Amino acid sequence: MRKYFVTSLIKGGILGGGLTADDEKICYKTGKLTVAPELKNIVIPYKNIKNITKGGFFIFKTYKFTLENNKEYKFLVFTANALDKILKSKTALKSF
DSSP: OOEEEEEEEESSSEEEEEEEEOSSEEEEEOOOTTSOHHHHEEEEEGGGEEEEEEEEETTEEEEEEEETTSOEEEEEESSHHHHHHHHHHHSSOOOO
């Protein structure tokens, strides 16, 4: 299974990119030249997600992922319902 989402990373602004969800992880990628190298390709294994907080930004849903190492990444997701289903099936977190 591999699903693609139009996504923006919210970190010092809104950084457009794409999110890919597969059976083991979610990955964010952007090709923007002005983005710090460590933010161009973010890999988040489902097993490392400690908490997910959902919110909103205008009409879009946001997700803040807190990892086991306490790093946090916040994303604006355009097709959030499909991502909800994947996260609920792949993580131990059934409500967020």
